[in-house]
Structure formats: structure tokens, C-alpha cells
Amino acid sequence: MIDYRTLIGLDSIELTDALRRNAPPKAPGQWIFALLDITCTDYYPVNQEPGINLTVRLLFASRLLDFVDQELRAPDPIIVTRAYMKVARKAIEDGAHEVPPSLQTDAVVARALQCFRLTRAQALEVAEARRNRHLDALTAGLEGEEFRRAVRVDRESELVTITVLLPDASWFQEKVTDRNIAGELKEWLDIYSGLELGDAVANLLNRRRRGRQEGA
Template sequence: MIVLSSPIGDYRMLIRLEPTQLSEALWRLSPPLSRGRRARWILVLLDIAITDSYPVNEEPDVDLTMRIGFASRLLDFIDRELQIPNWSRIAGEYVSFARKAKEAGLRDIPPNLKVDVVVGRMLGCFSFTRQQAVQVADARRERYLEALTADLEEEEFNRAVQVDGVTELLTISNLLSLLPWFHGRVVDVNLAEELDAWLDVRLDLELGDAVAHLLAERRRRIQGRH
């Protein structure tokens, strides 16, 4: 039987380690057997780090600069040593800590949490150009409108709305939902222009109000049959 330690206790000890000691300690303390379990445990530590109200974060020798630095190293550990196959899955963590550091006016923000670095990395996850993304979104929207108008049964409906590139499109849409806060905060001119250009087409990548309305009507009809 494996007895897991308390995340708060782990956090209290780990945040006080020297950076050079952290990697070994994380491997030693993290749940065994699976990369996914280790990543989830570290996400719990990150949640503690970002939450001001935890008593451990009110201890005299723990301040926000220390917490942000610790979070930076935890994220680097997930990224580099656990080798998460899809960085976009932890992009939200980078965004949360980059925002917290920037809004708090911290002077020494870790490199991997600087605004330009986070935005650049997120945009680097986009596998489509803006034109390609809009084309896939248009095709997807058209498929939905046709299927909704035809009032197809569930299995047939699900087949009818499939379109090539939807997985990539949804990844882009999800990441774009995290990016509006960064508008006007990016220093690099070219990166700022690219971000603004993507934000300009953000709504064009969604299904839109007409499809949402028809989907809601479809759900009501299906529920009424049961």
C-alpha cells in the first residue's frame, strides 16, 4: 500500500529548497508509476502556489516572488522532465502565473513566465494560419447548419458535423480564449501584431449565435421525446 504525503506539507518543504535541489525532490516525493499522476500532483502544488488564502502562503518567509519562482520551476519540471506531449494542456497554468506576476508588479519575473515568452509559446502551438483556421471554422459551421436543418438522429448528426482539422481548430480556439488579457501588454512589436491579428478573428472561429440557437432548440426537442 502506498501512503501519499500531504500536498500542503510537500509544498511547505519544496518551496524552501534551493532550485538545484528541486528536481530530485520532486521525483522522490511525486506519486509513482505514471507521468500523468505526477503531473496532477504538481498541478495541486501549483494551485497552492497561486492561491493567496492558503495559510502556508502567509508564513513570514514566503512571499509572492518566492511563490512565482517556485511555480516557474514546477512548470519547467512538467515541461522538461515529464515531457508532456501537448504543451497546450498546461498553457493555462503559464497564463495564470504570468498574469499574477504582471498584475502584482513583480520586478523579477522568471523568464518562462514573462508575457512575451508565454504569448509566443502559445501562438507557436497554432498549427493553422489564420486563413486556414477561418476556412475550417466556416466549413464546420456550415456542416452544423446543414445537419441541424435536416434534424438528423444523434449518431447520424455526429457524423454529419465532422470536418477535417476540427481538433486543431479547437486547440486554437481554446488557447485564444486565454489570450485577450495580453492585448496591449506584449513588448515585441511583431509578436503584438500577430496576437492582435489572431484576436481579431477569434469570434470567426466559433460556431456562432445562429448555430448555438439551433443546437439549443435541438436539445429541447430531444429532451421532449424522453
């Protein structure tokens, strides 16, 4: 909290220098995301202090995320992109009048879409293969590492990125102003149900879970 109170009042250049100096070398990302969490949480007393209002907090959040983008190596695109959307959603829900460009609706949705490394056709193909692998492995009663090996499919991690980010992005659907971004988001949301494991797999997984519980 002391770090937060000190850092939030710095300008961009001062903040970047301070983050470089103070970030723990072994876990700089965790430290910065802890600061970001304080920024987004109203009930912390520090956010009620004079000079710390919503505009200041949003600007600070955008600078923290810029630092993650520019200074930290290989940040997890899912975690970072969801953080952008979380802050952008807060700005909308709290009725912010001044929102940094990187936290505006079109920017955060475009950022999420840029994380998708599969075309929609490819995503549906990978999803179908994943469903079939799960159905086969569950029907065969595979367990543990044998099950995990059996259900693996190529490019699954890229599909997971899409299925994790799309639900968050969907909240902004009616708020996107750029027609191209809005159109692309809609096309992805239209196929979202086809990217999931589906009811058949979910039912088999639930049945297996109940069996384990009953046998425990």
C-alpha cells in the first residue's frame, strides 16, 4: 500500500523508472498486478484520499499495463488482456469521463481479438478434435496421465486463449464503435458454442466426478 500511494502520483517517466527500481526481480509481474488490483478496488482507504480519484486511478492502471507490455518479457497474453478488459469495464461501470486510449472499449476488444492465433475455421476444427478426443477417452475410462495424453490436440493452447477471452470480450459487444472490430467480435461470438467441449463431454465428466466422490 505504501508503494501504491507513492507511485500513483508519479508522471510516466518517473513511474517507469520507479517500477524498474522497485519491482522484485523474481516476480515483477505479481507485484505490478497487486498494484493493479488496488487500483481497481474501491474499498481500499488509499483510494479515498485527496487527489486519488477515478481518473487518476485509470491513468495509473494504464501506465502499469503499459509497463507490463513494454518492459516484462513474455507476459501471459491471457492474464494481461483480461486485466485490460477488467479495468476498461470498471471505467464504463463507474461512468468515467476520462479514459486512457489503451483502456477504451475498441482498444481492449481489438487487443483481445489480436491474441487469437487461429482463424474461425481452424478454431472449430481444433475444438471438434478436442471434443472427439475427450469423448473417446472418457468412454474408454482412461484416467490420470493416460487421459491427459489421450485428449491432447495440436494448437489446443491457442483455442484455450480464444475460449477464455471471448466471454470477457462479449460484455463489450454493444459498446464497440468501430464497425470492423464489432463485426469480427460478433463473428467469433456466433461460433463460441462450437468451441466448447459440449454437453456430452460435460455429462461424462460430471458422471466420472460423481463416481469418484461416491467411491471415496
